[in-house]
């Protein structure tokens with residue numbers, strides 16, 4: 739479990755103090771306009787950036803106190819635009835640094851619709867294919883390093899994981915994220931620009947605006963047309979949703 743206790747950044751890029759938690763088995767979406775502070779917040783949650791006030795704790799221990807190797811078994815981060823780096827084959831890159839059971843790699847290749855690409859060089863992949871490989875690598879890191887003592891699947895942090903995906907792959911990924919969250923009691927935090935994906939798949943949403951959390955709760959509580967119009971300055975119409983619970987939006991032409 740990840741907990742925030744007045745966690746803040748006081749020098750630019752600033753973030754107002756945040757309290758809250760990310761629980762095993764849930765999918766938390768972080769949404770907000772460009773420049774709101776979403777990626778900055780994700781870098782705090784990952785421990786790559788230290789908060790300047792308050793604290794962030796993973797399993798009750800301050801993030802800054804975790805030894806690097808131990809932290810890598812409990813938290814994986816997939817950044818927005820990771821450069822491809824060296825000429826790895828897809829299945830090599832997924833396993834890199836994790837020494838996983840080969841069956842896990844095959845399962846992840848299947849789950850991310852990458853089986854046909856397993857032997858290809860990462861340098862030859864399209865943007866969306868590469869994005870799916872990097873997500874598989876993050877999940878592989880958590881599942882293969884998981885200790886027998888762990889009661890949950892750790893923390894997976896994803897910065898705009900659907901940005902390069904077509905709508906079919908977006909749906910597959912979001913369903914797969916929910917599946918991993920439930921099957922492995924994994925806590926998953928996803929920065930999303932697509933409010934409809936947040937609405938359809940997230941258990942909870944944090945709306946970030948201007949370096950502060952403007953609202954948090956279920957998608958239906960947070961994603962109201964009035965609030966979104968005010969925060970994004972976009973003219974929206976609300977569409978009905980098949981489940982009748984989460985709102986869906988379209989731009990007014």
Ligand SMILES: Nc1ncnc2c1ncn2[C@@H]1O[C@H](COP(=O)(O)OP(=O)(O)OP(=O)(O)O)[C@@H](O)[C@H]1O
Pocket residue numbers: 750751752770771772773774775776777778779
């Ligand atoms: N080192 C820095 N010094 C000063 N300001 C910064 C620094 N890094 C980022 N910023 C600013 O902090 C704000 C938040 O940036 P961040 O990347 O977290 O936004 P974001 O919500 O992820 O945006 P986007 O949706 O465009 O990816 C932006 O206005 C950015 O210009």
